[in-house]
Amino acid sequence: MSGGDGSGGSDDVRVDLPLEEIGLSKHFHSWENLYTGQDGLALETIGVSKSFGAVKAVDRLTLAIPRKGMTSIVGPNGSGKSTLMNLLSGTLPLDGGLVVIDEVGLKVVKPYETPQHGLTRTFQEVRLFDQISVWDNIMVVLTERRPFAALLERSKPGHRQKARGILQSVGLWEKRDVMAQELSYGQRKLLEIGRAMALDVDTYLFDEPFAGLFPQMLERVKDLMKQIRDSGRTIVFVSHNMDIVRELSNRIIVLDSGQLLAEGDVEPVLGRPEVIEAYLGA
Ligand SMILES: Nc1ncnc2c1ncn2[C@@H]1O[C@H](COP(=O)(O)OP(=O)(O)OP(=O)(O)O)[C@@H](O)[C@H]1O
Ligand SMILES: [Mg+2]
Numbered sequence: 001m002s003g004g005d006g007s008g009g010s011d012d013v014r015v016d017l018p019l020e021e022i023g024l025s026k027h028f029h030s031w032e033n034l035y036t037g038q039d040g041l042a043l044e045t046i047g048v049s050k051s052f053g054a055v056k057a058v059d060r061l062t063l064a065i066p067r068k069g070m071t072s073i074v075g076p077n078g079s080g081k082s083t084l085m086n087l088l089s090g091t092l093p094l095d096g097g098l099v100v101i102d103e104v105g106l107k108v109v110k111p112y113e114t115p116q117h118g119l120t121r122t123f124q125e126v127r128l129f130d131q132i133s134v135w136d137n138i139m140v141v142l143t144e145r146r147p148f149a150a151l152l153e154r155s156k157p158g159h160r161q162k163a164r165g166i167l168q169s170v171g172l173w174e175k176r177d178v179m180a181q182e183l184s185y186g187q188r189k190l191l192e193i194g195r196a197m198a199l200d201v202d203t204y205l206f207d208e209p210f211a212g213l214f215p216q217m218l219e220r221v222k223d224l225m226k227q228i229r230d231s232g233r234t235i236v237f238v239s240h241n242m243d244i245v246r247e248l249s250n251r252i253i254v255l256d257s258g259q260l261l262a263e264g265d266v267e268p269v270l271g272r273p274e275v276i277e278a279y280l281g282a
Contacts, residue, residue: 041067042068042236044064044099045087047062050092050095057080061084066251070235071234071237072236072252072253074252075254082207089111121205128195138166138195140195142198166197170194193209205236206236210222210241222247225237246266254278
């Protein structure tokens with residue numbers, strides 16, 4: 001990649017990068033066509049790439065996610081959705097390109113610093129502290145410390161009140177003393193969302209929050225996401241469930257082979273021939 005090292009801000013970087021190199025030429029005629037949203041952008045990627053050996057999991061991807069509301073990320077299996085989430089959250093290092101979080105351009109996204117940038121995420125394969133209680137899984141986040149320090153601080157009244165509120169909204173208050181590893185799959189998904197809520201950030205990335213859930217759990221996760229959205233936050237979620245994508249998201253991003261196939265308002269995008277073909281061909 002040629003030119004700017006990012007030190008001059010994202011505008012300088014944009015000018016320095018050839019459009020083909022950052023995957024723009026196929027979809028946009030100019031930067032002016034890029035979506036900026038009424039409330040500005042929560043997230044952008046500019047020419048981000050990630051390969052695993054010969055597999056280009058994310059290939060010069062340039063996209064914009066507006067602040068507030070819900071943006072869904074869809075695409076066939078292996079199209080790069082989780083890799084994109086991993087790059088946005090710093091779970092995986094970028095091979096190239098730039099992630100812009102809350103208007104700060106980053107070539108290196110450090111996962112433990114993303115809450116400071118106002119962002120957190122959940123995983124397709126749920127990640128919790130399995131060996132401690134449901135309650136302590138929330139307290140660890142609230143106290144923003146390593147597990148043992150958090151356990152010592154568990155009596156702080158403000159934290160206790162907040163933990164109780166979160167566990168009640170995710171429906172796990174009755175399970176607060178149970179070890180996380182004893183929860184059902186759906187309850188684990190809820191606890192992971194509870195942990196994300198405890199961070200109290202502006203932008204939430206949820207990778208397949210509905211996968212494998214029974215209808216009742218699914219409704220609960222939907223309600224939680226609506227609650228987070230209605231509090232003025234930004235949600236980005238990956239899903240294969242098109243009914244939910246249609247119901248929840250006001251914007252959609254379609255990936256195919258690590259590249260941007262389409263982005264925009266949900267119904268028009270899902271009706272595009274190339275999008276239909278990508279799904280039927282999968
Ligand atoms: N850690 C890894 N090591 C090697 N290859 C990987 C790794 N992670 C992803 N890949 C490959 O990168 C490509 C994109 O994978 P990714 O998990 O991002 O897809 P996805 O769109 O999330 O798929 P799914 O809908 O099945 O969750 C796939 O070919 C996958 O096999
Ligand atoms: Mg995935």
